[in-house]
Amino acid sequence: MARQITGEGKTIGLVPTMGSLHEGHLSLIRRAAQKADVVIVSIFVNPTQFAPGEDFSSYPRNEKNDIEKIRLSGGDIVFIPKAIDIYPDDYQTYVTVEELTRTLEGTSRPTHFRGVTTVVTKLYNICRPDVVVFGMKDFQQAVVLRQMTTDLGYPIKFIIAPTVREPEGFAMSSRNAFFDNEQRSDALCLYYALRSARDMVKAGITSPEKIEKEMRAVIKATCSTAGIDYIAFNEFSTLRPVKKIAKGTICSLAVIIHGVRLIDNMKLM
Numbered sequence: 001m002a003r004q005i006t007g008e009g010k011t012i013g014l015v016p017t018m019g020s021l022h023e024g025h026l027s028l029i030r031r032a033a034q035k036a037d038v039v040i041v042s043i044f045v046n047p048t049q050f051a052p053g054e055d056f057s058s059y060p061r062n063e064k065n066d067i068e069k070i071r072l073s074g075g076d077i078v079f080i081p082k083a084i085d086i087y088p089d090d091y092q093t094y095v096t097v098e099e100l101t102r103t104l105e106g107t108s109r110p111t112h113f114r115g116v117t118t119v120v121t122k123l124y125n126i127c128r129p130d131v132v133v134f135g136m137k138d139f140q141q142a143v144v145l146r147q148m149t150t151d152l153g154y155p156i157k158f159i160i161a162p163t164v165r166e167p168e169g170f171a172m173s174s175r176n177a178f179f180d181n182e183q184r185s186d187a188l189c190l191y192y193a194l195r196s197a198r199d200m201v202k203a204g205i206t207s208p209e210k211i212e213k214e215m216r217a218v219i220k221a222t223c224s225t226a227g228i229d230y231i232a233f234n235e236f237s238t239l240r241p242v243k244k245i246a247k248g249t250i251c252s253l254a255v256i257i258h259g260v261r262l263i264d265n266m267k268l269m
């Protein structure tokens, strides 16, 4: 299929997803449609990026609605592979990015990125994209995949598109579907904490320790049962921790709200 499209002189844009699409995904599809002639959207809940005990089996799935949303957003082809096609019996080959995956999400979910980089490599090989679009919401994933794309020499334009937020501020995520209304307002604690960090930086505070202390207080004040996995301050491209907030510093956090692990981030300068 991909060969035929490129044979006709058309460019291919790829938006890999795990389905249960929301406005955040649709913005990626629209961006891909601006950059490529034909947009392929893949839907595949990738088992290798979930550790045992994570939410693989309960991950929201809604293919019928997804297909309609993709069509309305400018996607041309929906690719829904079966697990057996991606990981045939006796599958043994994985793609690993080293340093960038040893921090942040990689600390809490040590096998996660290996699954992401492996499936995206397979999607690249099948769909042969000229352009790919990933979301800033999973910024470490985007940085890791960008590194992999460069390291493996794929001639692909790599786009990282901004996070789309709900009107109240919290980042759109397929996992938001797990929440009722009250729990949704508790989930706002991530955004409130990031907003307080950004305001402190605007007021001239550059100490990560001071900012983290305030963020923890904001989270607990919004949702007393929240479990904070990490709050971190890193240089965007290298993911190295910073001692002082500076240009390019990104603050990211992972918080467990009513049993659901949410992540979010914001550039502070």
Ligand code: PAF
Pocket: 016, 017, 018, 044, 046, 049, 116, 119, 120, 138, 141
């Ligand atoms: O961000 C996601 O939805 C997934 O990690 C991805 C990139 C589609 C790989 O399975």
